[in-house]
Structure formats: C-alpha cells, structure tokens
Amino acid sequence: MAQKTKGKSQQEIKSFETAQGDEFGDLLSAGRLFRDKQVDLVILAYRAYVPDMYMHQMLSHLPEDMPLLILGSQSRDRFERSDDYCGVLRNSGLMALMQLVCGFKKIDVKGRHVEAAAGSIYDDELYGKIDRFIKVATIHKRLKTMTIGVMGNVFRGMFDFEYDKTDLKGALGPEVMHIQIDHLAEMVAKTPLSDPEVKKTVKKARSAYTVQGVGATDLTRAARVAVAVRRLVKRFRVDGLAILGQHFIEKKLKTTAYLGLSQLQSEGFPCVTEGDVVGMIMMKILHHFTGNMAYLLEWSEFDVKENAWMLLGHGFGDPTQARNGDVKLTPSAEQWGLQGTGCSTLFVPEPGPCTIGHFVHHSDKWRMIVCGGELLDTEPLPINDVHAFVRFDRPIKEHAEMLLKAGVPHHGMTVRGDCRQELRQLAEMMRMEVIEI
Numbered sequence: 001m002a003q004k005t006k007g008k009s010q011q012e013i014k015s016f017e018t019a020q021g022d023e024f025g026d027l028l029s030a031g032r033l034f035r036d037k038q039v040d041l042v043i044l045a046y047r048a049y050v051p052d053m054y055m056h057q058m059l060s061h062l063p064e065d066m067p068l069l070i071l072g073s074q075s076r077d078r079f080e081r082s083d084d085y086c087g088v089l090r091n092s093g094l095m096a097l098m099q100l101v102c103g104f105k106k107i108d109v110k111g112r113h114v115e116a117a118a119g120s121i122y123d124d125e126l127y128g129k130i131d132r133f134i135k136v137a138t139i140h141k142r143l144k145t146m147t148i149g150v151m152g153n154v155f156r157g158m159f160d161f162e163y164d165k166t167d168l169k170g171a172l173g174p175e176v177m178h179i180q181i182d183h184l185a186e187m188v189a190k191t192p193l194s195d196p197e198v199k200k201t202v203k204k205a206r207s208a209y210t211v212q213g214v215g216a217t218d219l220t221r222a223a224r225v226a227v228a229v230r231r232l233v234k235r236f237r238v239d240g241l242a243i244l245g246q247h248f249i250e251k252k253l254k255t256t257a258y259l260g261l262s263q264l265q266s267e268g269f270p271c272v273t274e275g276d277v278v279g280m281i282m283m284k285i286l287h288h289f290t291g292n293m294a295y296l297l298e299w300s301e302f303d304v305k306e307n308a309w310m311l312l313g314h315g316f317g318d319p320t321q322a323r324n325g326d327v328k329l330t331p332s333a334e335q336w337g338l339q340g341t342g343c344s345t346l347f348v349p350e351p352g353p354c355t356i357g358h359f360v361h362h363s364d365k366w367r368m369i370v371c372g373g374e375l376l377d378t379e380p381l382p383i384n385d386v387h388a389f390v391r392f393d394r395p396i397k398e399h400a401e402m403l404l405k406a407g408v409p410h411h412g413m414t415v416r417g418d419c420r421q422e423l424r425q426l427a428e429m430m431r432m433e434v435i436e437i
Contacts, residue, residue, distance in 0.1 A: 040066070042066065047091055049096045056103060067429060077122070147175045184229065209327050255343070296411060298313075315343075356413065
C-alpha cells in the first residue's frame with residue numbers, strides 16, 4: 001500500500017482510505033440485506049482482486065449452511081499479449097476467490113457448501129453450470145418443506161426400504177405423514193360410479209390408452225379409485241404419495257390404484273409403491289433436474305449380447321413419455337385380491353440417455369446411488385406392465401456384480417436425461433457419500 005500511495009498528498013491518502021472504508025461498509029450492508037431478504041444462494045463473481053477480509057465479513061451475516069457459488073469469470077478466455085499490468089489485474093478475480101476459499105478451509109466452516117464454475121463472460125457453458133447449480137440449491141431447500149403421504153407398510157423382510165422417520169427428515173429433508181387406508185376407503189365410498197369425475201376419468205383413459213382386455217366395469221372401478229386418490233392427495237396436501245400396492249390396496253378396494261397413479265405421474269406428481277418413501281424423494285429430485293417424471297423400476301434381468309438390463313415396473317408410469325406414444329391399458333399382471341382384471345399400464349419410455357438414482361441407509365450412514373445409461377429404442381414385451389431396456393458402458397455382468405456388492409435398493413428411480421452431475425453436487429451439499437455404479 002505504501003508503494004501505491006507514494007508521492008500522494010495527505011489529503012489524497014485520506015480520501016483513498018475513506019473510499020476503502022466505504023467499500024467495506026457497503027459489503028457489510030450487503031450482508032445484512034442478504035440476511036434480511038433470506039436469500040437462498042450467493043454467487044460471488046468478481047473479476048478483479050478483492051481482499052478476502054471484505055467477503056468474510058459480508059458472509060458473517062449469513063447462515064453457514066447457505067451455499068455459495070464461486071464464479072471465476074474473466075472478460076476473455078485467452079491472453080492479451082499487448083496488455084499492461086492494469087489489464088491483467090482486471091482479470092485476476094480467480095486469485096481473490098482462491099484466497100477466499102482457502103480461508104474457508106482454514107477457518108473450517110463445516111456447513112458452508114462451496115461450488116465453483118470458471119469461464120469467460122462469453123462462455124455459454126459457464127452459464128449452463130450456473131443454472132444447474134441453482135437447480136441443485138433449489139431442490140436442496142425444497143426437500144426440507146416437503147410432506148410425503150404414506151399408505152401402508154413395506155413387506156415383511158424388505159429391509160432395503162425400512163427407514164426411521166426422524167433420521168430421514170434430518171438426512172433428506174421431507175416430513176413423512178402416515179395416512180390410514182380407511183381414509184382412502186371412505187373417499188371411495190363417497191365417490192359413486194356415476195360421479196362426473198369418474199366418468200371424465202374413464203373418458204380420458206380411453207383417449208390416452210389403447211384399452212386391451214379391460215372391460216367397462218373394471219375400467220370404471222379403477223377410475224373411481226383414481227378420483228379418490230386424487231381427492232385424498234388434495235385433502236392432505238402432500239407433495240408425493242407412497243403406497244403399498246400389492247394386496248394392501250387391492251384386497252380392500254377390489255381393484256388397483258395404478259390408473260390414478262399414472263395420471264398423477266403425468267401431471268408431475270411423484271408416486272411409488274411398495275412403500276418406497278426414499279425412492280419417492282429421489283423421484284422428486286430427478287423430476288426437478290430434468291423436467292421428466294421418473295419411473296419406479298426394479299433391476300430385473302440382464303442381456304449379455306445387448307449389454308443391457310430389463311428394468312421392470314409396477315403397473316404405472318408417466319404415459320406422456322411412452323415410446324412412439326404407444327400406451328396400453330391392460331389387466332393387472334399380478335393378482336392381489338382383485339375382483340375382475342384390475343388396470344395396469346403397458347409401455348416403454350422414449351429412448352435416449354437416462355439416469356438411475358436412489359438413496360440407501362446402510363448401518364453407518366446415508367448414501368446416494370447414481371447410475372447413468374441409455375434407454376433403448378425397443379418394442380415393449382407383452383407383460384402387462386411398464387418396463388425399460390437400459391444399456392450401460394460397463395460390461396453387463398460386471399455391472400451386475402457391482403450392484404450386488406454395493407448393497408443398493410432393488411428399485412432404481414429411472415428418468416430420461418443425464419443429471420448425474422447435478423446429483424453429485426446435491427450429494428456434496430447434503431454431505432452424503434455417492435455410490436456410483
């Protein structure tokens with residue numbers, strides 16, 4: 001500083017120091033403003049050197065768990081050979097940002113999640129990274145205000161889906177609300193087959209599906225349950241619904257709930273069966289990142305020649321994403337105390353890149369499962385259920401062995417689109433280990 005002010009008058013030096021103090025005061029004011037406005041994310045983007053002391057003071061007003069995006073931007077992406085010292089210094093923001101983050105590590109701000117993106121201000125890829133991280137920070141916060149409705153319990157022995165409600169709230173964010181099946185039964189009883197909404201649902205199903213082997217009575221029963229489920233969701237104001245679909249619903253209501261779940265899925269409302277609450281949270285995350293509703297699928301069987309898995313569903317899925325728009329409404333593939341045929345959906349998703357994700361709580365801690373593959377352009381099998389064929393880069397038998405060793409759930413929430421990078425960022429923000437298959 002002495003060299004910079006050498007030869008200046010005392011008045012000039014005083015003015016310089018006053019300006020520095022004003023800048024410091026402005027940053028403190030900014031910190032208070034961010035705190036008062038309850039900002040969710042701060043992006044630190046400066047291209048010239050700024051002492052880290054200013055930023056540490058500004059951030060002292062904000063919660064330590066509020067994420068930061070460190071944006072290393074420059075006005076250019078190559079050297080300017082004719083530039084002078086001032087020109088170089090104007091693109092030295094990275095220097096200051098590195099100093100700031102090093103300070104975080106030395107101070108040991110454990111709750112502060114820091115993400116980084118670097119590039120010139122004319123770099124479209126840079127803005128894509130910013131958008132992606134904003135999505136990650138957004139869903140991380142939204143999860144903490146979600147409520148999941150749960151109807152029924154998992155089968156005895158399905159330990160991979162058992163969970164502690166309080167532990168789940170602390171690790172993943174959402175609340176869990178248990179809904180008695182009697183609430184649904186009452187809603188069904190109050191919904192006669194002649195209800196206008198039931199008739200509307202039947203009409204919609206006939207226009208959206210090719211109906212094969214499902215009679216008018218079976219379709220109307222399924223539509224009645226679909227209307228009741230929708231009203232139940234609205235009544236309890238839940239953000240997602242997890243049910244036990246085998247026997248629990250069918251035995252009580254004499255039909256399946258899959259028509260209603262498929263319609264809810266097509267509207268962006270996540271639904272799962274077998275009580276897979278944790279998978280439903282992953283489904284919500286995948287939908288947020290890609291804009292596509294995920295499918296609840298199970299690791300079923302593999303094909304060595306195709307180097308692919310056939311993933312098997314549970315009678316429902318988002319029909320708007322079906323390959324070639326080919327969706328069939330068929331009898332249920334499984335009989336769990338039904339009267340008549342029940343209703344199931346038969347289709348495969350549109351081809352293209354996909355992401356498969358889930359969470360699992362092992363004996364020591366929570367982990368996130370991340371897997372990427374390609375949905376194949378293949379005709380569906382005549383199995384009266386949603387399914388998908390997914391190819392992976394790794395040899396399929398090696399892939400199967402990795403799955404078996406990793407101890408992952410037998411469900412894989414599968415979404416069209418590659419959002420593995422977003423999932424990794426979210427796992428880091430949640431301070432969670434990633435199992436990447």
